[in-house]
Amino acid sequence: MEYIAGSIASFLLTDLLIRSLAPRFRSKGIVGRDVHKPEMPEIPERLGIAMLLSFSLVCISIYFINRSEICLFVLLSSLLGGIIGLVDDEFDLGGKLKPVISSSAAIPIILSGLAVPRPLLPLIGHARLYYIYWPLLFVFFAVIMNAVNMMDALNGMMPSSLSVVLIGIIIQSILIGRHDIAGISLVLLLTLTAYLRYNRYPAKVFGGNVGSLFLGSAVASLSALSNLEMFTVISMLPFFITGFVIISSIKGFKEKREMGARPTIVENGYIRANPDKKAPMTLISILTSDLPKREDRIVKEVFVLAVISVILSMITFLLTPR
Amino acid sequence: MDRGFLLGITMVFIGWFVILLSMILTKFLLLVLSTRDFLLALLDVAISLLIFAFSLLLWYIATRRIYRRILSEKKFRL
Numbered sequence: 001m002e003y004i005a006g007s008i009a010s011f012l013l014t015d016l017l018i019r020s021l022a023p024r025f026r027s028k029g030i031v032g033r034d035v036h037k038p039e040m041p042e043i044p045e046r047l048g049i050a051m052l053l054s055f056s057l058v059c060i061s062i063y064f065i066n067r068s069e070i071c072l073f074v075l076l077s078s079l080l081g082g083i084i085g086l087v088d089d090e091f092d093l094g095g096k097l098k099p100v101i102s103s104s105a106a107i108p109i110i111l112s113g114l115a116v117p118r119p120l121l122p123l124i125g126h127a128r129l130y131y132i133y134w135p136l137l138f139v140f141f142a143v144i145m146n147a148v149n150m151m152d153a154l155n156g157m158m159p160s161s162l163s164v165v166l167i168g169i170i171i172q173s174i175l176i177g178r179h180d181i182a183g184i185s186l187v188l189l190l191t192l193t194a195y196l197r198y199n200r201y202p203a204k205v206f207g208g209n210v211g212s213l214f215l216g217s218a219v220a221s222l223s224a225l226s227n228l229e230m231f232t233v234i235s236m237l238p239f240f241i242t243g244f245v246i247i248s249s250i251k252g253f254k255e256k257r258e259m260g261a262r263p264t265i266v267e268n269g270y271i272r273a274n275p276d277k278k279a280p281m282t283l284i285s286i287l288t289s290d291l292p293k294r295e296d297r298i299v300k301e302v303f304v305l306a307v308i309s310v311i312l313s314m315i316t317f318l319l320t321p322r
Numbered sequence: 323m324d325r326g327f328l329l330g331i332t333m334v335f336i337g338w339f340v341i342l343l344s345m346i347l348t349k350f351l352l353l354v355l356s357t358r359d360f361l362l363a364l365l366d367v368a369i370s371l372l373i374f375a376f377s378l379l380l381w382y383i384a385t386r387r388i389y390r391r392i393l394s395e396k397k398f399r400l
Contacts, residue, residue, distance in 0.1 A: 122345045132367055230341070237337045241330075245382065273326075275393045281386060283330065289392045290325040301327050305334050312338045 002065045003183025007190040010058040014194035017050035022198070022205050032206050036154060036295050038269050043203055046089055047195070048211015052082040055191045055218070059184070069114060070180050074221045076108035081145055081217025085210035098149075103142035105217035109224055110134055120176075120227045122234070125321040140229055145216030147239040152212045153284060156200035157299045159192050159207075161238060161306035162215060166192065168235040168310040169219070172317050173226050181226040188218050201296040234313035238305040242283040270294060325392055333385055340377040347373050 025031070025044040032045040059075040062068060084102050087093065093101060109115050117133035118126045129136070152158040166189040173182040192215065198205045207215075223232035233240070261279040264271050272292035273285035287298050348370040 121348070122342060124345055124349050129367075230345075234338060234341060237334045238330075241333050241337060244378070245385070273389075273393060281389055286333070286385070286389055287326045287330050289329070289389055290327075301330065305330055308331065308334055309338070312334070316338075316342065 002062050003186055006058040006062050006183075007186045009061075010054045010187050011190040011194045013054035013057065014050050014191050015197070017053060018047050018195065018198050018205055021050055022047060032208075034155070034203060034206075036266055036271060037202070038266070043206050045206040046086070046208035046210050047198070047205040048082065048085065048207035048209075048214055051191050051195050051207070051211055052079070052214045054194075055188060055214075058187050058191075062183075062187075068180055069112065070225055071184055073108050073112040073114060074184055074218060074225065076112075077105050077141075077221040078214050078218035080108060081105040082210050082214035085149075085208065085213030088209040088213070099142045099146050102145040102213060102217070103138040105145065105213075105220070106137045106141040106224075109221050110137060115224055116227060118227060119229045120231070120320060120322065122230050122316045122320055126227070137224060140224065141217060141220045143240075143243070144220040144223075144232070144236070145213050147236060147243040148216035148219065149209060149212040150243045151239045152207065153242075153282075154201075154295050154299050154302075155203040156196055157302050158212060158215075159196040159199055160299065160303050162219065163189060163192055163196065164303070164306045164310050165219065165232065165235045165239075168313050169222055169226070169228065169232060171314065172228050172231055173222075175317070176226065176228075176322060178226045181222055185222055188215075188222070201299060231313045231317050234316055235306075235310045237309040237312075238283060238302055245281045245283065245286070264288060267292065271298060329385065329388055329392070333381075336381050340374065340381060343377060344370055344374040 022044040025046065026042075030045050031042040033040045034043050056075055056079060059071050063072045063075075081102065084093075084098075084105065088098060115137070117129050119129065119133070121127045148158060148162065151161060166185050170182045170185045170189065173179070173185060195205075195207060195211070199207060219232065219236075223229050261274055261276045263274055263280050263282040263285040265274050270292040271284065271288050271294070273279075273289040279285070283302065284298055287293065287301050293301075
């Protein structure tokens with residue numbers, strides 16, 4: 001019950017915070033250019049802080065009600081992710097340092113003693129990875145956080161796709177009897193839904209790295225604590241395609257400005273893949289390789305890919321002995 | 323449905339298949355190397371990761387070739 005109440009409270013609080021913070025951020029010059037619009041408007045940035053604050057307040061409240069340690073450690077990990085994102089927004093950590101630093105969001109989960117090194121592997125069941133699990137958890141956090149970060153390229157693309165992933169985590173957590181994980185995921189889902197209302201096409205706010213790294217660490221900690229790591233990976237396949245093809249085609253961890261050419265070209269409100277051989281291949285450039293598309297159409301197609309991935313994750317989950 | 327979106331869907335399915343394939347091979351190796359020995363367990367994980375990385379590489383090369391072909395056809399048509 002406290003999770004449902006907390007979810008509604010988090011939705012309302014995020015909405016309220018975005019409404020009050022967005023004009024303030026704009027007046028202080030905390031804005032980013034929406035490069036996929038013909039007029040390139042300035043949009044208030046770093047509104048991920050609103051999600052971070054409301055999720056933190058709700059998690060603390062839930063902790064005082066039911067003393068759920070899981071709630072507290074998910075909060076600590078996601079707070080750490082959010083702080084790393086905020087530092088990145090302010091000082092720019094760079095393409096190589098960011099994955100290394102973001103992996104530190106796994107520390108609260110490892111120190112909590114709540115994580116069990118027995119991940120549920122697709123088709124296999126629970127594995128015993130007593131030695132290898134902990135270093136792999138750092139890699140898992142870095143991969144998830146940076147995949148979410150890379151997905152935040154078009155209006156509403158990351159929050160809409162991540163919402164489907166969270167629905168998958170909620171269903172799978174309920175099926176394995178982890179109602180606490182399902183409850184916290186529900187709080188995160190409604191927090192994200194409130195943000196999506198403002199970030200969807202045409203975006204009125206941007207979340208910034210603070211938003212995407214916070215969400216990435218929250219999702220990573222929820223799946224690690226429920227031992228559903230591999231099923232989250234399957235649900236997040238479009239996220240990994242984005243990250244993997246970018247890293248592979250530019251041959252390493254690089255920031256946007258370090259790339260030879262932009263992956264896409266914007267013409268009259270339509271986005272198309274850049275035919276330049278130096279341009280990296282991204283999920284957006286793949287989707288627009290045959291036809292130039294409007295931003296909202298690409299986001300809808302990525303959403304469909306996310307839905308397919310979650311369905312595949314559910315099928316795999318049902319085929320796995322538990 | 324255009325070829326770009328179809329390529330996206332194919333990538334998701336192949337990504338899923340690669341994960342399942344790695345898991346099936348891991349299961350097979352677990353049966354073969356049914357042991358609690360740490361080094362053998364480490365070897366098992368290393369082999370699984372290698373298979374996974376190799377499949378990913380093949381997946382990436384195939385996707386890039388198809389992607390480049392679609393783009394070059396477009397350029398030719400223009």
